[in-house]
Amino acid sequence: MKSSKGNRIYIIVSIIGILMLINIFLIRQNGQRITNNQKILNTTQEVIINAEEIVQTLHLLDVGIRGYAITGNQEMYHSPADSAEIRKEKAFKFLESTLRSQGYPLDEFKVLKDTVDFYFKYGKEIAEEIKLSNLLKAQALVAEDRGYPVWLLATRFSSKVESFENEIEAKANQSFQEAIQTSFWLQVILFLVTMPTLLYSAIYSIKSISLSNKLRKVESDKATILENQNETLDRLVRKRTDEILAQNEEIRAQNEEISSQNDIIMSHNEEMSIKQMLIEEKNEELTSQNEILNSAKATIEKQQKLLELRNEELIDEVAKQNENLKQTNLELVDQINKLEQFGYIVSHNLRAPTARLMGLGNLIDKTDSEEREKIVSLMIQSSKELHEVIDDMGRILLVQKPGSKILEEVDLEKSSEKVQKILKHEIERTETEIIENWGDEKIIKSLPLYIESILYNLISNAIKYHQKNKKPILKIRSYSKSEQIVIEIEDNGMGIDLERYGQKLFGLYKRFHFHVEGKGLGLYLVKSQIEALGGKIEVESQIGKGTKFKVYLHK
Template identity: 65%
Template sequence: MIINILLIRQNGKTIQKNQDILNTSQEIIINAEEIVEILHLIDVGIRGYYISGNKFMYKSPADSAKRRIEKTFNFLDQELDNQFYALEEYSMVKDTVNYYFKLVSEIDQALENGNKEKAKNIILQDQGYPVWLIANSFSNKLKEYELNIQKKATYNFQRAVNTSFWLQIILFIIALPTLLYAARYAVQSLGLSEKLRVVESEKSNILKEQKEKLERLVRKRTDEILAQNEEIRAQNEEISSQNDVILSQNEEMKDSQRLIEEKNEELTLQNDILNKAKITIEKQQKLLELKNEELTEEVAKQNKNLKETNLELINQINKLQQFGYIVSHNLRSSTARLLGLSNLIDNTSGSERENIIELMKQSSEDLHELINDVSMILLIQKPITKILEEVDIRETISKVKNILKNEIDNTSAVINESYQNKNKLKSLPLYIESIIYNLISNAIKYRQKNLNPQIYIKVNDFQNKLKIEIEDNGLGIDLENNIDKVFGLYKRFHFHVEGKGLGLYLVKTQIDALGGKIEVESKIGRGTKFTIII
């Protein structure tokens, strides 16, 4: 029945839906025909305006036509889209009608401006009739389309009505057996009620008999329970006597338990002593392991220091061998020159003898200077035993600039300085001064011809050390072929100025003595840059 009711409700919705379709379709036909009427109305109005010259005869129907055509198109836009009508033809008709309305507006404007000739030319073209034909043809086609929709909706409407009628009949047919069954069920219920009354009466009698039997059984069971209670009382007395025996045995067991607990306490105390001893042994073992690790690290450290010392010693030996070779070579050259000149002096006289004496003096001075250089190099290479002092790099550079003032002024040299945070360190003032002096002096000495020296000095921090950069725009050094000779003793790379090739060697030796390092970057004709880290 519920399903039947739902079907009737759904069928009612179908009837209403098809009724709405019929109403909408009829309105669409009316609106399509109204387009034709509106075109006729606007055409008659504009022609009447042209003939009579009375705009009022045109104004009222024109305004009405514009309102009606706009309303009509708005209605058709929505309803034809809902019907999934092919909108291409409709859009063409709409555009054509709107075009004709614009054309009518042009005629109106021409008449308004007094240009009746223009209005006449447009009216004689008779463009309204083709538009009317297109609109009329569209109206007929749309009417035919809507009639088909109405026919289909009418069929569906009638079928839904018939279906609703038969569903009502089916509902009646379904309900009739239900009513008959309900009547039969009521009769049966009355019969069952009478039977239930009889059964209840019989049940009451049976319960009464069962109650009497139960009372007799209860009295019998009560007598049995009293007899059992007497027997249990006798058994309790026997159990009580046995409990006394058990209590005495428990007292003996408590004494034994007490002795066991005392023994356990002694064992616990001994275990605590053993645990403490074990902890002490473990601590001592850890201390031994720690000592062994420290000894191992110390041995490894000593071995590392020993290796480094051996390497340094080997390096010093190599340097001393090289230094000894160079010094012996230079001493041998100077002494050989002196010996040769002394042998010649006995066989000469006059001005030639004086020339030889002058040469001997010059050789002696060269020998003396060589010995001074050797002494100075040996003094630098000795381990530092002097107390380190605080050295202000800014003040040291200023002092060196004063020493080289004549050279700076004569060459118009420009020294640019840059300091970042740290510019002081603990070191040997004479070594730092000598290093900076030699590098600035070389930058001025080995300048490019016809180019004023430009020297850039930058001082900043570098990994908790002091970093000094000295860069110039001088002649530069060919590092590709002379990288191993830059800091060599008596090594020179430019011979157009005086020099002995000792300055960079002294710089390197002094930096090594201070535990620092020096790096060089240079290109021929583009200057040199020395980076010192102390």
């Protein structure tokens, strides 16, 4: 019976161990599945961008031809044309290998490639005729307008590829959701299987405790019986001793009968010896049984302690696994939301200057020379806007957790002085008064560039959004709070309506005062850099009274 119960304990522990191994294996599988889906999503975006790149190279080639035709400067042709040639070859090479691996039919792709290559040769032919001063022939070639059919073919191909990649992306997203759902149900199944097992272990422990109590009671009963038996034997011995004494008295009184009764007395003495030996053997047997009971009791107590310890370890392990999985899921959801928001903003902000460039490019051949200069100026402005958007994207992507970077000692007061030197012109122009009160603990372990960027954006915003006809006053101070250093930057500027804009305050490209130039990028970078350093930011503000920012950073 004891062996059977011991085997049950081993079976229970084995079942829990196997379930944990299965859980670890499936979590790893889901992780790989999520990683593969992420690679698929990245690939689809690259395919869409490269398909659009074909259309852009056609525009770039046209810009080179028209620039050459207008200015007669070969560099105006070769610079965009050579760039277009390189970008075209890279895009076609990437598209061919990727689309083939994705199972996309390549017949239309090959037709497009041959057509675009032919159009590039056509562009070189026009440039060569211009170089030889055969302007009439060059004009005749331009008048053929071969670019529109090629552009139309490239645009249609880009749209089809985008639809095809969107389907792949949708399947990848569905697979991603299925992986998350599978992980959730896996934890539910593990919980449903583990809980009955733990309940059974608890019940078995209670039974073991009950059995131990019964054994202690049996031991007590046996000790009582043994004590009663010893008292009975003592009474018998005392009674027999009295009888022997009486007999001795009779022997002394009857000397003649001593010899005849001597044998009888010896016989009685031998019987008493045998009985005494039997009593001793019984005592030894009871002692042996007591030792066995004590050993069994110690074994049960040891097994009970081991079982309780194992139960506590299993409960802690399950809790840790659940917490880790929950944290991982939250981080995945947060990363996905940020990625979707960033993709939407990038697509929205790139679309406007790109559309303007395309529209201006289509108008340039239909206007006279004076209007062309205006169109070229507008195209340059749109190109600058496009460059600014791409530069903003790069600054956002550079914000990351400093896990792989070496933290340095940063003097907050010196960082503030450096920022004020950069903003010296704005400070003097607005006659801004800056009052600083740095605490004793102004040295922190951090990234100098992040600290300077945070101070720069908050101070420049305070100066930029000051109230007209009111001298700007900016108060900067720091102090310790628990294990953190708090930096407060308070101004007497226009203030922000937090009830209306509080949820959008740190959003990307969010602005709340439109009479001052800005892009709505500063506060987004500030919050991203502070969170990358493991800190947080709080804001207090009232319209017409000013704004106070509190930055919490680790020491």
